[in-house]
């Protein structure tokens with residue numbers, strides 16, 4: 001069983017390796033969420049906090065610096081932000097499920113898994129690969145430290161209540177990261 005407290009909070013490392021370690025944790029939390037003998041409530045909360053802290057800190061600390069170093073393009077940065085918004089919208093639907101033993105929960109979970117797995121694959125290919133080849137090891141370590149500081153601060157404060165995720169999704173609509181006609 002994985003709870004919010006079990007989420008590792010290292011303070012330094014290579015940003016590429018650190019992000020990959022969280023991606024593995026997303027995958028194992030999704031597997032825990034599918035398992036109806038696991039504590040789905042605890043796994044749902046842990047997934048939500050990790051997803052928001054991870055993604056928003058990539059947007060504030062990692063993407064802009066990779067873009068400034070010409071490792072990724074404007075378009076890749078924007079596309080990453082759009083996929084985070086899709087992930088947050090799918091996460092909101094999961095958080096809004098009252099029970100964790102319903103068909104509604106399992107449908108919301110599969111939508112979330114589809115959105116997140118797609119993003120992990122794309123980010124690892126189009127963002128982490130150039131970060132490996134175009135950015136020095138020293139800069140990757142400096143980025144790792146900045147990203148972890150932001151991520152760990154969000155985890156410490158709590159960043160993924162239903163209200164907080166609703167506000168994140170609303171802001172994403174306001175920034176045109178999600179298609180306008182989908183807003184409820």
Ligand SMILES: [Fe+2]
Nearest residue numbers: 019054058123
């Ligand atoms: Fe990521």
Ligand SMILES: [Fe+2]
Nearest residue numbers: 055058084123
């Ligand atoms: Fe991401």
